[in-house]
Amino acid sequence: MRADGGTEGAPIRVLIADDHPVVRNGLRGAFADDPRITVVGEAADGRQAVTRACQGDVHVVLMDLRMPVMGGVEAITALRERAPDVHVLVLTTFDGESDVLPAVAAGATGYLLKDASTEDLARAVRAAHRGEAVLAPSAAGRLMGQVRRPAGAVLSARELEVLALVADGASNREAARRLFISEASIKTHLLHVYDKLGVRDRAAAVGEAYRRGLLPTR
Missing domain, CATH: 1.10.10.10 (Winged helix-like DNA-binding domain superfamily/Winged helix DNA-binding domain)
Structure with missing residues (x-):
């Protein structure tokens, strides 16, 4: 076992879920030269992501939040029930509290913005595979602010x-x-x-x- 959480000779298997083909192609290309990560599939909506991730050969799902048919939060909830060993790393252009909190509450392991560097994205995938929480600085700040609020129910x-x-x-x-x-x-x-x-x-x-x-x- 390597220190970064992968097994020697067995790359982390990633599924890319995003409704924009250009984004999916870009993410696939970002991992093309990284022997520690391999993209095993793509999904254009949340339902496809759940179905594909439940086939048993996916370690980490890169999940967009705003997709047709089934949104990212609903897909994350379904995966927690049907494929609890699969880690979800949210990758989105949105960093508002209304997006961050439901995604994390649903079971996302991490949350990054789409402008993250290739290096940061690869590190996040490896951390997610280890089950470690990964949050974009803006998202982390919002979550900490939420924790510091007076006690009481916070509805998404x-x-x-x-x-x-x-x-x-x-x-x-x-x-x-x-x-x-x-x-x-x-x-x-x-x-x-x-x-x-x-x-x-x-x-x-x-x-x-x-x-x-x-x-x-x-």
Whole structure:
């Protein structure tokens, strides 16, 4: 075993998930001369990424967050359930808190911006393969700021969207249709909301959210 986490003669197997072919080609090229990393596949959306990563020969997925069919956060959640040994390194152009927190909460091992250097990207892939957390400086700063906030529930942007629809009387099916995600994802988001707010049902979650000022008053 090498010090960088790989096995001698066995490169880290990477799957690239991004809906832009130019980006996928660029990332594949970035690893072309690195014998420690090999790209074993590509995916143009989150669903393809989950299906391909579950085939058993992927160590690390480079995951974009904003993709069609299934977004990156939902794909990360699915991978944590179906392929827990696969590490996900988010690679995106967005570094807002609404992107960082859900991705990390869903189980991403690391988070880098697409302007990272080839050297930083390779180091991040090796660290992710070892299970080490890797965060872009801007993302790390936001997460530390979140940790330092006063105690209390912090709902992700998606959780707030789901809760707002529930507050308006939407069923799980209707919320899923309006947000273009599955009913199972709606249920998962609601369970996370219940846990964070310390409640047991939809009505209590809506009431508590209004009490805490998480939803705008009517």
